Amino acid sequence: MKASSPSPDGVMRLINGYWATGILGVAAHNRVFTHLEEGCATAAEVAGRAEISERGAQTLLDALVSTGLVDVCEGRYRNTAEASAYLVEDRPASLASFARLKMTHMASLADLGEVVRLGQPVASPVVEVANNPHWEAIVTAIAAQSHPAATLAADLLGLAAAGEVSILDVGGGSGVYSGIWLEANPRARSVQLDWQPINAIARRLLEARGVGERFTCVDGDFHTTDFGSGQYDVAVYSHIAHQEGPDSNVEVFTRLRKALRPGGALVVNDYILDDDRAGPAFALMFAAEMLLKSKHGGTWRRADYHRWLTQAGFEDITFHPAPPGTLVIAR
């Protein structure tokens, strides 16, 4: 190998990338990061805390050191700052359930070659189907990514001090926006439009948070359910635009503009591409998931959102990083 040749390490790591998904999913399943958060530990101690074999624990820990999520020092393991922030269970921003969910998606990659050839899903598209069991698993797992975005949006909109506000959350999933916003503002009320089984999950979670009496659910398909006219101060469309095509997004944004009072704000959160398609990394990769699972979805550029929102009648459109997504506020 010439002195100037790049190392094959990066390519080897990517070719074996599915192992990272598997190791993270299994580590999350066995609460390894949560056990390490109790204090750094040897492989035997992790095995004891997680009730798994010592050989299995050692293998998981070696692989986690390889991912950079766990550090080792003199045979004792501890979480890195990243693992501590995002992989310990029972914290609002924890991605542990997302790691478990992604492991269950690995088999679907077998279809990717055919899907790329056709430009269409080969299995029934999951995102367009009402009452698909896919949603129940995803809405609770994705809430950890929506939590920082909802918190940032509340700050940008000054929601805590806004007095009586009326909120519409289209495809609200676990109700994460309503939960955070109704807790922050005791005079706010929220309506969530989603499929019935998903609304049932959101209702249970919001009642547990003590804000259920200010939370109303409408069961139905947002493509065909009327959003009303001039009755909301804030509307939310979070992690939905990527499952829809351009025409559908313009159509929904137009109806959301109509549903808002004058001066009302639409909050969109999604994995949004830079206009030159050079990043962000996660948004670039996520389009493959929409190719696999939806007829018209993808990840869209900032310029696309700007154009669609302008077509829908919004005038003041701003973009705010909310990793791994981007928040758009349109008035």
Ligand SMILES: C[S@@+](CC[C@H](N)C(=O)[O-])C[C@H]1O[C@@H](n2cnc3c(N)ncnc32)[C@H](O)[C@@H]1O
């Ligand atoms: C990826 S989840 C996002 C959940 C939530 N907005 C968030 O950001 O955490 C998509 C949500 O949209 C809902 N959904 C998708 N298509 C829908 C449709 N046609 N009508 C009503 N809800 C829909 C799903 O049930 C799910 O709750």
